[in-house]
Amino acid sequence: MESSKLLKNGKPRGKLTKKDITKMGLISSIEQASFSFERMQAPGFTLSMLPAAEKIFGDSKEDMSEFMTYNMEFINTEPHMATFLMGLILSMEEHGEDRKLIEGIRNGLFGPFAGLGDAIFWFTVLPISAAICCSLAQDGSVLGPILYIAIWFVAAISRIWFGTFGYKLGVKAVSTISESTKYITKAAGILGVMVVGGLIPSYISLSFSESLKFGMGEGTTVQSVFDGILPNMLPLAIVFFIYWLFKKKNANVLVIILGIIVFGIIMSFLGWM
Amino acid sequence: MEITLIQGLLLFLVGFICALDAGLEVLYWFRPMVVAFFAGIALGDVSLGVACGAVAELSYLGLLTVGGTVPPDPLMAGMMTLVIAYTTGQSAETALGLSLPFALLAQWVGIFFNTVYVGIAHKCDQYAAEGNVNKFSKLVLSGWFFKAIVTGILVFLCSYALQGPIQTFVNTFPAWLVHGFEIAGGILPAVGLGLLLMVSLNKENAPYLFLGFIMATFLNLPNVLPIAVVGVCLAYINYMHEKKTDEASAKITVNDFGGEEDGI
Numbered sequence: 001m002e003s004s005k006l007l008k009n010g011k012p013r014g015k016l017t018k019k020d021i022t023k024m025g026l027i028s029s030i031e032q033a034s035f036s037f038e039r040m041q042a043p044g045f046t047l048s049m050l051p052a053a054e055k056i057f058g059d060s061k062e063d064m065s066e067f068m069t070y071n072m073e074f075i076n077t078e079p080h081m082a083t084f085l086m087g088l089i090l091s092m093e094e095h096g097e098d099r100k101l102i103e104g105i106r107n108g109l110f111g112p113f114a115g116l117g118d119a120i121f122w123f124t125v126l127p128i129s130a131a132i133c134c135s136l137a138q139d140g141s142v143l144g145p146i147l148y149i150a151i152w153f154v155a156a157i158s159r160i161w162f163g164t165f166g167y168k169l170g171v172k173a174v175s176t177i178s179e180s181t182k183y184i185t186k187a188a189g190i191l192g193v194m195v196v197g198g199l200i201p202s203y204i205s206l207s208f209s210e211s212l213k214f215g216m217g218e219g220t221t222v223q224s225v226f227d228g229i230l231p232n233m234l235p236l237a238i239v240f241f242i243y244w245l246f247k248k249k250n251a252n253v254l255v256i257i258l259g260i261i262v263f264g265i266i267m268s269f270l271g272w273m
Numbered sequence: 274m275e276i277t278l279i280q281g282l283l284l285f286l287v288g289f290i291c292a293l294d295a296g297l298e299v300l301y302w303f304r305p306m307v308v309a310f311f312a313g314i315a316l317g318d319v320s321l322g323v324a325c326g327a328v329a330e331l332s333y334l335g336l337l338t339v340g341g342t343v344p345p346d347p348l349m350a351g352m353m354t355l356v357i358a359y360t361t362g363q364s365a366e367t368a369l370g371l372s373l374p375f376a377l378l379a380q381w382v383g384i385f386f387n388t389v390y391v392g393i394a395h396k397c398d399q400y401a402a403e404g405n406v407n408k409f410s411k412l413v414l415s416g417w418f419f420k421a422i423v424t425g426i427l428v429f430l431c432s433y434a435l436q437g438p439i440q441t442f443v444n445t446f447p448a449w450l451v452h453g454f455e456i457a458g459g460i461l462p463a464v465g466l467g468l469l470l471m472v473s474l475n476k477e478n479a480p481y482l483f484l485g486f487i488m489a490t491f492l493n494l495p496n497v498l499p500i501a502v503v504g505v506c507l508a509y510i511n512y513m514h515e516k517k518t519d520e521a522s523a524k525i526t527v528n529d530f531g532g533e534e535d536g537i
Contacts, residue, residue, distance in 0.1 A: 029297055029299045030297055030413070030414065030417065031297065032296060032297050032298055033296055033297060033413050033414060033416065033417035034390050034393045034394070034397075034412070034413045034414075034416030034417055035296070035387060035390065036387050036388070036389075036390035036391045036392075036393060036394050037387045037388055037391060038391040038394055039391070039394040039397075042394060042397070043393065043394055043397045043409075043412075043413040043416075044297075044413060044417075046397070046401065046409070047409065047410055047413045047414075050406050050409070050410065054406060061403075061404040062404070064404035064406065065401065065402055065403065065404035068400075068401030068402075068404060068406075068409065069398070069401045069402055071401075072394070072397055072398055072401045079297070079298050079299070118472075119473070123469060123472065123473045126334065127334060127469060128497065128498075128501045130304075130306065130330050130331060130334055131496065131497040131501075132496055132497060132498055132501075133306060133327075133330075134306070134327040134330055134331055135495070135496035135497065136496075137306070137323045137324065137326060137327035138324065138327050140320040140323055140324055141323065142310070142319060142320075142323055144306070144323055144326075144327060145306050145307055145309075145310035145323060145326060148301075148304070148306050148307060149300070149301075149302070149307055152300055152301035152304075153300060155301075156299050156300055156301075183512055183515065183516065186477075186478075186508075186511070186512070186515070187508035187509070187511065187512045188508070189473050189475070189478050190478045190481050190504065190507060190508040190511055191501065191504040191505060191507075191508045192469070192473045193470070193473055193474055193478045193479070193481050193482045193485070194481040194482065194484055194485035194500060194501075194503070194504035194507070195485060195497055195500060195501050195504060196466050196469055196470060196473075196482060196485065197481065197482040197483060197484065197485025197486035197487075197488075197489070197500075198485035198486065198488060198489040198494075198497045198500035198501075199331075199462075199466060199485075199489070199497060200463075200466065200485075200486050200489065201486065201489040201490045202489060202496075202497070203331050203462045203466075204459065204460060204462050204463050204466070205459035205460075206456075206459060206460050206463075230490075231490050231491075232486070232489075232490045235463065236486060238460060238463045239463045239466050239467050239470070240467075242463050242464055242466075242467030243467040243470045243471060243474070245467075246467055246468060246471045247471055253345070253464065253468070254345070254377070256464055257345070257373060257461065257464060258373075260457050260460050260461060260463075260464070261370055261373070261453070261454065261457040263456075263457070263460070264370070264453040264454060264455070264456035264457030264458075264459075264460065265449075265450060265453030265454070265456075265457070266453070267453065267456055268449045268450070268452040268453035268455075268456055269449050269450075269453065271449075273456050
C-alpha cells in the first residue's frame with residue numbers, strides 16, 4: 001500500500017510541519033510576481049509552494065518537475081485566499097494523491113475562490129476600510145492612512161490562516177468550500193452594497209450653484225427643489241447613471257472619467273455649479 | 274512649491290517601494306491613500322498628502338485589477354494628485370482630475386509589462402520542466418523587482434523632472450477651468466462606486482443599497498462604520514434565514530435539538 005505513495009525515485013515522501021505551512025503563507029506574498037496576461041499568477045503561485053514542495057520531494061527531480069509543470073498552468077485567483085488552494089495542493093501531494101486529481105481540483109477551484117475572495121476583500125473590506133479611513137483623513141488626520149495600513153496588514157496576515165485551513169482540510173475541503181461559498185458571497189454582497197449606499201451622500205459632491213434659480217431674481221434655487229424631493233438625490237442619480245452605463249452600455253472607464261471632466265468644465269463655464 | 278532633487282529621490286523611493294507592493298497586492302501600499310501619505314512625508318507636507326490620498330482613494334475604489342484587467346493606475350493617481358496639488362497650490366479635487374493623464378500613462382506601462390512578461394512565463398515553463406527551483410525563483414523575483422524599478426523611475430520623471438511644465442501649464446488655466454476640474458473631482462468617486470456596484474449589485478441585495486443611502490442621508494452619522502455594523506447584522510440574519518430555507522427545501526433530516534418549540 002505504501003509503495004504507491006513513494007516518490008518516483010523510490011524514496012518516501014517528506015512530511016510537512018505546521019511551520020512549513022506558515023512559511024508557505026508568508027512566501028505566498030509573492031503570488032502575483034511577474035504577472036502576465038497569458039498565465040497570470042502561475043509563476044508566483046508555483047514559486048510560493050516551492051520550499052514546501054522541496055521538502056516533500058527531496059531530491060526527486062522528476063516529481064519536482066511534474067509538480068512545477070502542472071502548477072505553471074494558467075491561474076488567476078484572489079491573492080489572499082490563494083494560500084487555501086496551495087495548502088490543499090501540498091496536503092494532497094504529501095499524501096501522494098494522483099496528480100491528475102490534484103490538477104483537476106486546482107483548476108476547478110481557483111475560479112470560485114477568486115469570486116469568494118473578491119467578494120470579501122475587494123467589495124467589502126476595501127470600501128469599508130477606505131470609507132472609514134477617508135472620513136478620518138479628510139480632517140487631515142494621519143490616523144486615516146495609519147488605520148488603513150493596519151487593516152490591510154491584518155488582511156495580509158490572513159493568508160497564513162487560509163493556508164493552514166486549506167492544508168488541514170485537505171481533500172475534504174472541496175465539498176465544504178463549494179457549499180459555503182454561495183452563502184459567504186451573498187452575505188458579503190449585502191454588506192458591500194449597503195456600505196456603498198452609505199458612501200454616496202458623504203463622498204460624492206454634486207449640487208447646483210446657489211445662484212442658479214428658476215425664474216429671475218427672487219425665484220427658488222434649482223438645488224432646493226432637488227433637496228425638497230430627496231436630499232443627496234443627485235449623487236445617488238449619478239451613481240446609478242454610471243452603473244447603468246457600465247452594465248447596459250458596456251461603457252469604457254476612461255470614456256466615463258473623461259466625460260465627467262468635460263461635464264464639470266461645461267457646468268463651471270456656464271456657472272451652474 | 275518646488276520639489277527639490279532630494280525630495281524627488283525620496284519620491285522615487287516611495288514609488289519604488291509602493292510599486293513592489295503593487296506587483297503583489299500584499300500590504301495595499303499601492304493604494305492612493307498610502308502612496309500619498311508616504312509621498313506627503315517625503316515632501317514634508319503630511320496633511321496635504323493625507324487629504325490628497327483620501328480624495329484619490331475613493332475615486333479608485335472600484336477600479337479593480339479583477340480578472341487581469343489593468344485600470345488607470347491607483348499608485349500613480351495618488352502620487353500625482355499630491356504632486357500637482359503641492360507644486361501648483363490647487364485643491365486636492367482639482368489635482369485629482371489633472372492626475373488622470375499620469376494614471377493612464379502608468380496603466381499603459383502596466384499593460385506593456387503584463388504583455389512582455391508572457392516571455393517570463395514561457396521561460397518558467399522550461400525551468401519547471403527541468404525542475405530547476407533556483408533559476409525559476411530568481412527569474413520570477415527579478416521580473417517583479419524590475420517592474421517596480423521602472424515605476425519608481427516613472428514617478429521621479431513625472432514629479433521632479435516635469436514639475437516646471439506642469440506648473441506653467443496649470444497656472445495658465447482660467448478660474449472656470451480650474452473650478453471645472455474641482456466639480457469633476459467631486460463626481461469622480463461615483464465611478465469607483467458605480468464599478469463596485471456593477472459586480473456586487475443584484476436584484477436581491479438592491480434594497481440594502483437604499484437602506485445604506487437613507488441612513489447616511491438622514492441620520493447624520495460621523496462615518497460609515499455604524500452602517501457597516503448594521504450591514505453585518507442584516508447579512509447574518511439573511512444568512513441564517515437562507516440556510517434554513519435551503520435546508521427545509523432540501524428536506525434534509527436535521528437532528529432536533531429542541532429546535533421545534535411547542536410554544537408552551
